[in-house]
Amino acid sequence: MYRYDEFDAQIVRERVAEFRAQVARRLDGSLTEDEFKPLRLMNGLYLQLHAYMLRVAIPYGTLSSRQMRQLATIAERWDRGYGHFTTRQNIQFNWPVLRDVPDMLAALAEVEMHAIQTSGNCIRNTTSDPFAGAATDEIEDPRITCELIRQWSTLHPEFTFLGRKFKIAVTAASRDRAAIRVHDIGIEIVRNDAGETGYRILVGGGQGRTPMIAKELRGFLPRADLLPYLEAAMRVYNLMGRRDNKYKARIKILVHELGIERYREMVEAEFARGDRGAAPDAEETARIAAYFTPPALIPRDAGGLAQACAAHPDFAAWVDQNGHPHKVPGHRAMTVSLKPVGGAPGDATAEQMRVLAKAAERFSLDEMRVTHEQNIVLPHVAEADLFALWTLLKSQGLDAANRGLVTDIIACPGLDYCALATARSIPVAQAISTRFADPDRQREIGPLAIKISGCINACGHHHVGHIGILGLDKAGVESYQITLGGEPANDAALGARTGPGFAYDEVPGAIDTLVETYLGLRQPGETFLQTYRRVGMPPFKDALYADAA
């Protein structure tokens, strides 16, 4: 993985010192609260319902053991012994005290981490495929591009006071696991007819209160042009994006209002005018790429895997459900689920973080990935080591065999933590997960992504859940709207509403009704989404609202 050089280290140290000074200037009145707010947000510091919340950047979700151990230490020393992994492949600490935050940032800097641009109206943490470097279907490791973008977008002098936040995702695989179609800019690494690799650029996707699927801005962009082209796209947005209404300030609204053709003309004109000054030279790209050289894994035989699976059905189920094919024979990329039945999705205790660090160190070349589904991936595990890994994970309750199943629920923090939330989401996830606790039933139901947001801002990605749940406040009472048919990948789609909302207590029953309806309708081998796409909304709607009719 990428390691800081002296310059990366220095800029983070300087930023910590700058923030320390900004906190002091807020306390002595030099900065008003209005002035301080965007500065603290650009350092990942939110004022939440009960306390401050610090969101730490995990660039494209990649973490080393040393970094994970430091997160565990931070959780114990300055928080309540746990952290929350987010849909942006980051981690949040929910209970820091303002005066401690500069020390937390300094502790992060010790392990080449920071909280820069995890919030605020700037370019946020670039996200990517959690199986990068391991996946069988990728052209190259997308994190080389992500790291170029990370550096370019860090403390950008021109794009740090945008109209609204700006999110970029990169994939290099034929199967999009980075949800690039619901990002402000989505980047797909592609090969053209001449066999050259370059970029397909999508723009104007997003979730929030006005969900939209991204449109194609450029079918093929030569590699060297990436940063100058992004600069042109950002400049047009910064100059033209709406500033009169924060709910209409995302680039998706600009692209929608101008039309993709007009926006493209403006970007291409800006790009043509530019001097390509932003582009790194080939040596710099090569320097970064060297950190992402494919690991020297030796193809291995499965070393007793079949026997272990036969002897331990729980283990076999875990391997089957949480494993992903690896480029190198005899290896798997394993998902460690942070969704135990009845647990808060994405939460990990300090002890669990340490076990994950140990697991990565022993079994996965010292590397982990945070996924946007709020799980952890160990990307390079030898099949011969799987049983030892599983045994280690089990010791801290990290052995849930439910990746992609009905209990692998994405949920935002919701009303338990968030100042914006209009309803609870974690307890809804816990109730659904408990209702579907039976592992045999989960496997019988098959792939099913439930995503829950506690307000219209859609941090829980409900628009792209196979079943989406949106918690609203209806005259002081929580009401949950259900959507069906959303999907974030190549065939991205936004979910459609079933009808009137449900009370908090009714949600698990409603989900059960939807699942039973699917099981009754499905053809052999069909997933929930496939069945929904074939039969449409009516049978689900009829089943949900049968009593009311």
Added chain:
Amino acid sequence: MPTLRDRTGVVLDGWIRVETAAEAVDGARIILPWAEDLVLPEGHPADMTGLHIPNDLDPEAMTRFFAQLGLISVAFPAFSDGRGFSIARRLRGMGWTGRLRAAGPVIADQFAYLLECGFDEVETPEKLDARQPQPQWEAALALVSLRYQRGYRGRQSILEARRAPRGGAA
């Protein structure tokens, strides 16, 4: 009175803001507001003529006046409204080499970014001075010595610094 500063410190503002070309006084440096039907005072020297533009103006509209101007002032209606950063980049990209001023309630923490995007000087309202006197602007500028981006002014570019030992051209 507003404060004018550049990277050397607080400087005396030799320019006066006027409403119309008719107010142009011989020998005075004047800043006129932008208007759709803008007419610059005839015979007033370019290096004594300035123009103040709103931040929703397409910088392209300015190019035809470049030869008649010595200063462009860009409005920052609020420090959080960052359009002016891109306007500065566009103006510099289109060949504006004269003085470029940011005018509005921007804060010390933005000073480095403003200079990097091409501004020469910053004019802030008087009421900000009490809270953020000059030493804070100097301190803010000194706190961060590096940046990643190429093609911007000021601080050392990390990409250039990495390139130097390789002997590459900037």
